[in-house]
Amino acid sequence: MAKDARILMTFPVTATSHRLDEARARGQYTALEKALKTMTPTEIGKEVTASGLQGRGGAAFSAGRKWSVIQLDDGQPHYLCANADEGEPGTFKDRWILENSPHQLIESMVIAAYALQVRHAFVYMRGEFSGPYERLQGALDEAYAAGLVGERILGTDFSCDILIYRGAGSYVCGEASALITSIEGKRGYPRNRPPRLTVKGLYQRPTVINNVETLSNIAWIVNHGSAAFKAIGTPKAPGTRLISISGHIARPGVYEIEYGYSWKRLIYDDCGGMLEGARLKCVIPGGISTKVLTGEEVEGLNLDPAEVEAAGSSMGSGGMVAIAEGTCMVRLLQVLLRFYHHESCGQCTPCREGMGWMHRIIDRIVAGQGRLEDLDRMIQISRLQDGNTICGMGDAAGYAVIGILAKYRHEFEHWIKNGSSMFEGNLECRRSS
Amino acid sequence: MNPALIPEFDRLKARFPADFGSSLVLPCLRRIQEDRGWIAEEDIAGLAAYLGVPRIQIEEVLSFYTQYRRSPVGRWHLEVCRNVSCSMRGSERLLGHLCKKLGVKEGGSTPDGRFTLKTAECLGSCGTAPVMVVNDVYHENMSPEKVDELLGRLD
Numbered sequence: 157m158a159k160d161a162r163i164l165m166t167f168p169v170t171a172t173s174h175r176l177d178e179a180r181a182r183g184q185y186t187a188l189e190k191a192l193k194t195m196t197p198t199e200i201g202k203e204v205t206a207s208g209l210q211g212r213g214g215a216a217f218s219a220g221r222k223w224s225v226i227q228l229d230d231g232q233p234h235y236l237c238a239n240a241d242e243g244e245p246g247t248f249k250d251r252w253i254l255e256n257s258p259h260q261l262i263e264s265m266v267i268a269a270y271a272l273q274v275r276h277a278f279v280y281m282r283g284e285f286s287g288p289y290e291r292l293q294g295a296l297d298e299a300y301a302a303g304l305v306g307e308r309i310l311g312t313d314f315s316c317d318i319l320i321y322r323g324a325g326s327y328v329c330g331e332a333s334a335l336i337t338s339i340e341g342k343r344g345y346p347r348n349r350p351p352r353l354t355v356k357g358l359y360q361r362p363t364v365i366n367n368v369e370t371l372s373n374i375a376w377i378v379n380h381g382s383a384a385f386k387a388i389g390t391p392k393a394p395g396t397r398l399i400s401i402s403g404h405i406a407r408p409g410v411y412e413i414e415y416g417y418s419w420k421r422l423i424y425d426d427c428g429g430m431l432e433g434a435r436l437k438c439v440i441p442g443g444i445s446t447k448v449l450t451g452e453e454v455e456g457l458n459l460d461p462a463e464v465e466a467a468g469s470s471m472g473s474g475g476m477v478a479i480a481e482g483t484c485m486v487r488l489l490q491v492l493l494r495f496y497h498h499e500s501c502g503q504c505t506p507c508r509e510g511m512g513w514m515h516r517i518i519d520r521i522v523a524g525q526g527r528l529e530d531l532d533r534m535i536q537i538s539r540l541q542d543g544n545t546i547c548g549m550g551d552a553a554g555y556a557v558i559g560i561l562a563k564y565r566h567e568f569e570h571w572i573k574n575g576s577s578m579f580e581g582n583l584e585c586r587r588s589s
Numbered sequence: 590m591n592p593a594l595i596p597e598f599d600r601l602k603a604r605f606p607a608d609f610g611s612s613l614v615l616p617c618l619r620r621i622q623e624d625r626g627w628i629a630e631e632d633i634a635g636l637a638a639y640l641g642v643p644r645i646q647i648e649e650v651l652s653f654y655t656q657y658r659r660s661p662v663g664r665w666h667l668e669v670c671r672n673v674s675c676s677m678r679g680s681e682r683l684l685g686h687l688c689k690k691l692g693v694k695e696g697g698s699t700p701d702g703r704f705t706l707k708t709a710e711c712l713g714s715c716g717t718a719p720v721m722v723v724n725d726v727y728h729e730n731m732s733p734e735k736v737d738e739l740l741g742r743l744d
Contacts, residue, residue, distance in 0.1 A: 233606065243710075243711060243713065244711070245673050245674065245710070245711035246674055246711070246715050247713065247715070248713040248715050248716055251713050275606075276605075276606050283656045284656070284709070284712050284713070284725075285713065286725045286726065286727075287727060319605065321616070322615070322619060323615070324619065324654035324655070324657060325655030325657075326654050327710065338615065339612055340612060341611040341612045341613060341614035341615055341642070341646065342611070342614075342650065343653040344653065344654075359608060359609070400716060401716070402674040402678075402716050402718060403673075403674055403678075403715075404677060408674075408716040408717070409716045410716065440673070475715070477677070477715070479677070483677070487676075491671070491673050491676050492673065495710050495711070498710060499710065501653075583677050583681065584678065584679055584682075585677070
């Protein structure tokens, strides 16, 4: 099968294609009209559940199941948050939606707000995203002026406001409970579950947090129905996925692929292959917190979550990094560990201490002072973090470490024994002679 | 705190649900920083009084999030991403070039107060790496040559 279906990237991006008039000409906001005027909130929820839509932020949890926890008639306010805190290194796909198709998100959010009986919805956007913020705020202004957001939307009884809440520089705030704590005007510390956020979330009220891309699919599902959505992708992973690909690749960028699409085709046909015709050494499949897969491992693989999982990794956040032969994996891991150490929120001891410890070890190895037992030590620290922290960051950093050490241990041993890199500490793509 | 900001904060407050007063901490701090360039002691006291939140909450927020500044920076605030995709596309060379050209170390400012040079973690610009942010504006696909050209335009 060709697997060429598109849901989100369906139009050529121009200087004006993000504007409301052009979005409407493409059919945007017809789903909102259909939802508000012909469907009940419960019917929309059922449709989303039936579609099998899974979260696109990394955890792939069923959107419908998350929504179904909200009791529509419990008499409390409910809140909806779009997670636009995109910060997993290698991931920039939500930025594509925010900048190029903001009305796709806004329309879908209003439909979701109606389905969940939400009066105030938020977009939590990372503080650094000034360009995407301008675009989305501009689109919201247009939508308010056209009566598509705000009071009595499209002349119905339904009212909903959407506010953009800007972060201020914190990776962990992309974690749903940290995100909520941040909107409460505090340090972005993740919270223990239970209670789930759908039970006690923002200011202790039932709250749904969905990734920007997840939400952006809702309008399409309402328009075309859950059966049409399920017909795309694979039986266990319906729909499409935005893949942001970067690194040593000829044409980096955001690509929409149907689940099950050939990996080889994405890298070699769509992205023009590796830089300077280099050989593919390995791929970080879905953000740096997913385990690396070697060039050989991805060779015959399809972009199907089940296949990637069987190969020992995950499609994660869709942030794919292609790494060429000749890249030093020791330096690469050093970059990752510096990042994790910098971003640990400091709440849980295993993560706060473990990240710093591993960062010091890798710095020592790179300084030529490494010891062979350091490698098992890093694996031990990674295992100690796994499952022992409030949020998934402790686990994720460990997966990155274990993944790289499992496949490239010889590069670390070489550096420790010889005091220097096998590849001159190279991170950039150099044509091998 | 600049009293001219109060009417703006009042309007912002009106857009949130009634019991969301505490939520205003982050957006107000952002606005204060835009206004002054950094957050001063009197801003903390002024904002705590205005919002009716404990001073410690504001201090905690300021020390947690990386974008808030407790001291002035150069007129042009340069941030070079050094995470995985940018490193793979030359951000280490870019940073080295900037340090040499400006005569500062990472985190330092030029004596004339023109430039402050910092590093940043992933800015979501991996497909157009390496990226450098100058006063909140992204400059993508950077190279030492493009940096030279850009710095020449910044007074």
